[in-house]
Amino acid sequence: MPSSEFVKEHFVARVVVDVMLKPEILDPQGKAVHGALPRLGFDGVRDVRQGKRFELELDGDVTEDRLAQVRRVAETLLSNPVIEDYAVRVEQP
């Protein structure tokens, strides 16, 4: 979307939190998907991992402070830090 001279929506911001099992943790859901791929005629897939994606719609601007809060939420509520990694990013609407 090159021409973004449109209305800049500063009222709602979307923050995405991706939660994936750590690489060393077995992922049976991903394995099940991986095993089903050849049946669909889809070869050449080395691995599949399945995780969770959370979309948070925040009122107002995304400040460093609020991102720090989202990271705290990701760590305590959205993921289990013992077995999962998370990534937080702001998504342009």
Added chain:
Amino acid sequence: MPSSEFVKEHFVARVVVDVMLKPEILDPQGKAVHGALPRLGFDGVRDVRQGKRFELELDGDVTEDRLAQVRRVAETLLSNPVIEDYAVRVEQP
């Protein structure tokens, strides 16, 4: 990551498929997360949606052809098109 003069890993490519419930479909998991946020002292969140994220590691290059295959997989195996939307994108390692 501005300086990407490193080794270009053309052997494994990662394709990410995000699957989210359509906006008009109720999302009880997202609602549960949303309801828990004030307990963590995190206000100002208008909505939370929870979905799935799949990471597919493909051998070799990602061609248009293979992306079309991934879209077919996303439509038939990874999502339920009646209630879910999916998005496919190539992720730089």
